[in-house]
Amino acid sequence: ETGVTQTPRHLVMGMTNKKSLKCEQHLGHNAMYWYKQSAKKPLELMFVYNFKEQTENNSVPSRFSPECPNSSHLFLHLHTLQPEDSALYLCASSPGTDSSYNEQFFGPGTRLTVL
Amino acid sequence: DAKTTQPPSMDCAEGRAANLPCNHSTISGNEYVYWYRQIHSQGPQYIIHGLKNNETNEMASLIITEDRKSSTLILPHATLRDTAVYYCIVRGTASKLTFGTGTRLQVTL
Numbered sequence: 405e406t407g408v409t410q411t412p413r414h415l416v417m418g419m420t421n422k423k424s425l426k427c428e429q430h431l432g433h434n435a436m437y438w439y440k441q442s443a444k445k446p447l448e449l450m451f452v453y454n455f456k457e458q459t460e461n462n463s464v465p466s467r468f469s470p471e472c473p474n475s476s477h478l479f480l481h482l483h484t485l486q487p488e489d490s491a492l493y494l495c496a497s498s499p500g501t502d503s504s505y506n507e508q509f510f511g512p513g514t515r516l517t518v519l
Numbered sequence: 520d521a522k523t524t525q526p527p528s529m530d531c532a533e534g535r536a537a538n539l540p541c542n543h544s545t546i547s548g549n550e551y552v553y554w555y556r557q558i559h560s561q562g563p564q565y566i567i568h569g570l571k572n573n574e575t576n577e578m579a580s581l582i583i584t585e586d587r588k589s590s591t592l593i594l595p596h597a598t599l600r601d602t603a604v605y606y607c608i609v610r611g612t613a614s615k616l617t618f619g620t621g622t623r624l625q626v627t628l
Contacts, residue, residue: 406562447563447618460615494562501615508616510562 407431408511410495416517417485425480425514427495435501436478437508438470439494447494453478454501485518492516523607528623531601537594539622541607544588550611552583554592555618556603563606563618566592597626 408429417423429436438450452460453472467489469481478495492515496508524542531537543552553568567574567581569590574581580593594601606621 449615507565513562
């Protein structure tokens, strides 16, 4: 238990569906992250939020839409996805983004399958 | 951030020390060495980090060479639950974690 929870843990969706992934952290952190991990590939950073403001978008397609209503919650809204978007989506949080101590705590991930 | 090089896989007998090497020959003075691990289909787990001194915590020890161009993560008594992919990452204070392909450690009976 890392203090970062993600729901749902598994999601199957069609290409025309709209769904959302949710992440919540109970650590009092100010920064939150979305990562994507495709099969046999390294983790790829997608988005970074610091104090609810998006500070990084790593050239992610617009069919992925993040939302950070407060420092404890992070959403990833999905629409018109492609089968190649099937992956493990990981959320993480850290005290901040700009310090010598920036240990990131990861959630268990959402395993997404796009049919 | 400096690039790291790790062996793709290693084996270790249960109860023995697992020594995982990492080369980061282009590391700069203000960059830290971080280690994470990822057990199959779970989120990565922070293990330890250091700047230039050796570090130890309840999970592992981190040995950084004097020239800081390489480091070794030591799991003193490996168990089957330590089977995972181990990532060595170098980052500055204001930059992101960039995960590579890591070392797949297999702990065997």
